[in-house]
Amino acid sequence: MLEAIMHTENQSPQTVNVAGSASWQVELDHVSVTYPNGTRALSDVSLRIEPGEMVSIIGLSGSGKSTLIRTINGLVAATQGVVTVGPHQVNALSGRALRDVRGQIGMIFQGFNLAERTDVLHNVLVGRFAHLPLWRTLLDLPTKHDRNIALGALDSVGILETVWTRAGALSGGQKQRVAIARALSQEPSVMLADEPVASLDPPTSHAVMGDLRRINQQYGLTVLINLHLIDLAKQYTTRLIGLRDGRLVYDGPVQNATDKDFEEVYGRPIQARDLLGN
Numbered sequence: 512m513l514e515a516i517m518h519t520e521n522q523s524p525q526t527v528n529v530a531g532s533a534s535w536q537v538e539l540d541h542v543s544v545t546y547p548n549g550t551r552a553l554s555d556v557s558l559r560i561e562p563g564e565m566v567s568i569i570g571l572s573g574s575g576k577s578t579l580i581r582t583i584n585g586l587v588a589a590t591q592g593v594v595t596v597g598p599h600q601v602n603a604l605s606g607r608a609l610r611d612v613r614g615q616i617g618m619i620f621q622g623f624n625l626a627e628r629t630d631v632l633h634n635v636l637v638g639r640f641a642h643l644p645l646w647r648t649l650l651d652l653p654t655k656h657d658r659n660i661a662l663g664a665l666d667s668v669g670i671l672e673t674v675w676t677r678a679g680a681l682s683g684g685q686k687q688r689v690a691i692a693r694a695l696s697q698e699p700s701v702m703l704a705d706e707p708v709a710s711l712d713p714p715t716s717h718a719v720m721g722d723l724r725r726i727n728q729q730y731g732l733t734v735l736i737n738l739h740l741i742d743l744a745k746q747y748t749t750r751l752i753g754l755r756d757g758r759l760v761y762d763g764p765v766q767n768a769t770d771k772d773f774e775e776v777y778g779r780p781i782q783a784r785d786l787l788g789n
Contacts, residue, residue, distance in 0.1 A: 585604065
C-alpha cells in the first residue's frame with residue numbers, strides 16, 4: 512500500500528518536512544484566568560519556555576493544567592497578564608489574526624477530536640486548512656504538496672498503512688497518533704498536548720509519549736504536555752511545571768524534582784494512581 516500511495520503522490524514520505532521552520536518561545540507574564548462563573552483557574556502565573564524545550568505540566572484535576580495549555584493558543588482568554596507565543600501576543604489577537612496564529616500551534620486533545628466516519632487521510636488534512644484558500648477547503652481539493660505533508664506526518668508516527676481506514680475503526684492508540692499527525696501536518700512552531708494518554712493503556716501510553724519525544728528531538732519542536740502521571744513526566748520530558756489550585760508551585764528540570772516537590776504539587780502524599788507503572 513505504501514508504494515502505491517507514494518507512487519501516486521510522487522514523493523517519498525521520508526523527505527517531507529512536517530515541522531515548522533522555527534520553533535517558538537512561549538511566555539506567560541503574570542497571567543490569571545477567571546471564568547464567567549467566578550472560578551479562578553490560573554492565578555498570577557509567570558513562566559518562559561525556550562524554543563525546542565520538552566515540558567510536562569502536572570497537577571491534580573482542577574489545578575489549571577488545561578486552562579494553561581488553552582490560554583497559550585487563545586482557546587481560553589487571559590483575564591490578566593500577557594501571553595506571548597513566538598512573535599505574537601496571543602491575548603491581544605482576535606478574528607483572522609488569532610486563527611492564523613493557531614494555525615502554527617499544533618493541539619492534541621485527550622478525546623482525539625477526529626471525524627470518525629472519515630478516513631485517516633482526510634482527518635490529517637484538517638491540519639492543512641490554515642495553509643489552504645477557503646475554496647480548496649470547501650471543495651475538498653488539497654494540493655499534492657498538502658497531501659504529501661499529511662502522508663509524511665502519518666509516516667512519522669508509524670501509521671501510514673491506515674491512510675484509507677475510517678477513523679472510527681481505529682484503536683485508541685491509533686486515533687491519538689492520527690491526532691498527532693494532524694497537528695504535525697500544520698507544520699507547527701509549538702505543539703500542545705492536553706492529557707494525550709489519559710484514556711490509553713500503559714503500553715500505548717508509552718508509545719504515544721515516545722512519539723512526542725521523538726518529534727521534539729527530531730524537529731527541535733517546542734512541546735508542552737499536560738500529564739497527571741509522575742513517572743511519564745520523569746521519563747519523557749526534561750522540564751517540569753507543577754500547578755496547584757491555579758498557582759505555579761514548581762518549575763525546574765525533571766531530574767531535580769523530589770518526592771517532596773511532587774507532594775507539594777499534589778497537596779498530599781504520592782499515590783498509586785499518580786503513576787502509570789508498567
